[in-house]
Amino acid sequence: MSTVIALETSDVRFPTSTSLDGSDAMNPDPDYSAAYLRIVTDADDDLEGHGFVFTIGRGNEVQVAGIRALADHLVGRNVEDLLGNMGETWRGFVWDSQLRWLGPEKGVMHMAIGAVVNALWDLKAKRAGLPLWQLLSRMTPEQLVELIDFRYLTDALTPEDALGILRAAAPGRAARETELLASGYPAYTTTPGWLGYSDEKLARLAGEAVADGFSMIKLKVGANVDDDIRRMRIARETVGPDIRIGTDANQRWGVDEAIEWMARLAEFDVAWIEEPTSPDDILAHAAIARGVAPIPVATGEHMANRIMFKQFLQADALQVLQIDATRVGGVNENIAILLLAAKFGVPVCPHAGGVGLCEAVQHLSMFDFVAVSGTTEQRVIEYVDHLHEHFVTPAMVRRGAYRAPVAPGAGTEMHASSRAEYAFPGHD
């Protein structure tokens, strides 16, 4: 029997805008940041649950305020009750009738819920002595289905559908765990492709990516089509015909512009076009998907919740689904999204990078491989090689694959020294 005694927050910001790491057509100067939280209990095990929302700078204090607004849902609560009924715990946050008005299920308040839910999963996994992916992969189909809120989903995915998918994958779980621990999970890298980099830096980093064993890289596009053609040519000539090259427009275009732009890039054999337009625009994505075929449309990192993912799948508006660890309502909602993707037969290729996103999201793809889709075919997790040193259990990529984490927890714990060093002045 233990009790939550504190929800501690901090406003952590890394001054990444000075190096143009992370620059794209819509985000020219991000300062990668984390609205960070720790859940502290009175158990004598020294274990804490850590979580965060990734932001890109200004407004990180608003996100911290969102997390703090959830303290009343946690402090004083019985820890075993919270962790033992994670479906109920999730619903308690999302269906708080007053807080719900601030979304509903979108933006600052929903991301705050996601961070707190993820911190609880971190604590639960640490208590179990397992990495999150393994904890989830060893839950029964019935336990997993209980985590999911099916309201607004049943026209596409019922509890019975979900159980069916999970039960079908159950027999191979042990073998896939072994395979994952031996071989890891395929990664691709965005490191070469930021818009702010020179042609020389692009070519050098693209060459290094191939040498490092990556089978796919990604380039930011959308600011200037002639620049994009030049950069795609450099990238393709550098990596050769066998390496996949994805493109990412970061919401820059309307429908016609997206189709026309991609027609000019198609000659370079594009693996996918990511975020061609507003992440809210299901119908526009569907029109773009028809217009740029056979180039697949990839999106999801800015999609607010499972209800949006459901519709993108129903409307054939995406062919590659990109979950994000800190945009939706945490692990529970991402499991719902993985099941939706499995139901529609669409591959999941998570968004990562930023700060801590690689550390967090790898657990979800690995769980998907072991217990949901049962495959890594056509699936890759994004990787960007910066800021990992700030995490207690940093993501490890070797020869183009994420190594399966073995440390207990969700991967979301940042070093106390990093939190202190990069604490934003004037907050916390």
Added chain:
Amino acid sequence: MSTVIALETSDVRFPTSTSLDGSDAMNPDPDYSAAYLRIVTDADDDLEGHGFVFTIGRGNEVQVAGIRALADHLVGRNVEDLLGNMGETWRGFVWDSQLRWLGPEKGVMHMAIGAVVNALWDLKAKRAGLPLWQLLSRMTPEQLVELIDFRYLTDALTPEDALGILRAAAPGRAARETELLASGYPAYTTTPGWLGYSDEKLARLAGEAVADGFSMIKLKVGANVDDDIRRMRIARETVGPDIRIGTDANQRWGVDEAIEWMARLAEFDVAWIEEPTSPDDILAHAAIARGVAPIPVATGEHMANRIMFKQFLQADALQVLQIDATRVGGVNENIAILLLAAKFGVPVCPHAGGVGLCEAVQHLSMFDFVAVSGTTEQRVIEYVDHLHEHFVTPAMVRRGAYRAPVAPGAGTEMHASSRAEYAFPGHD
């Protein structure tokens, strides 16, 4: 030449949950609240711009933090530049690349932008000595189009489309201004229909609504179908066959449930079913609209932005469009939504009630009548008769119609004494 010298915020909460005013199937105990702001300048005219986001209690402090995050966009800026280029001003907020990550264009941060934009319009209207509806109604079609961000809209509404709609309505503007000042704008009332009210109170208030001259009332539904049937019968028997009765499920249902539920209420001649399911679910609303026809589907009060409204219209997912004064990015974005509705020929019946929403949104419908749609046919503005006394220029409804405001400003200024009396302890 004047300069913004301060953005002052306050966290104002009215303890409405004690009376069950405002209770519905999803919001059993709202405390109507305002995340409030004042824009103060160094001009010697004593004029301030006031705005707010309506919330229902917990989390209002997060909304206040969102508004504060915009101070750097305002303080020190030239007032005439800001007010003289409101399209540019809007884009400056919405396209702040770092703040945008917190939405994009949804939730706390987007509502914060809406409140600040509305406060600027309040100041602009006060400086012009006109009520907002009249200020807008006297702008040229070209000036109005300049207010709108057409990114993500042009597959449904181009600047040329918008100009065409506004130019077509221009000849009748003066006559409609006169008509509005004489006759007001039709209202309907939700006062009788809260779920928390007894049958006796429902019947009494429904009778009073008819006596007060309203031609439409609305009942909350969705908690229990047998209760809903009983309450609809009482309401219909009380008001007779000629008064319209709308219903509002406040996002309670999935697709099948909505269709089945409304089949059981159809015998009472339902004017519309409002928010049958998640406000994000375009495809589900479209399916429900097909399933409940000829009952129209009404929605919009929780819709995050113009991109969502666009898709609901494209998909025939609503037949009555409900704008809200403080959910989207303020006056500019609501003008875009009014033009979308006009393009698709769908009537706009605003959401109001709460605190200050009647005061604010009436200006938008009146502008729509004078300069956009040119009609009040099939159009009504929601009215709930509480909390108006806290506003400097309270909404006035007489014989079932909103009187056209004549005081300068946007209607969004709350008495300083009310702000002080209902300031939430521990914040501001």
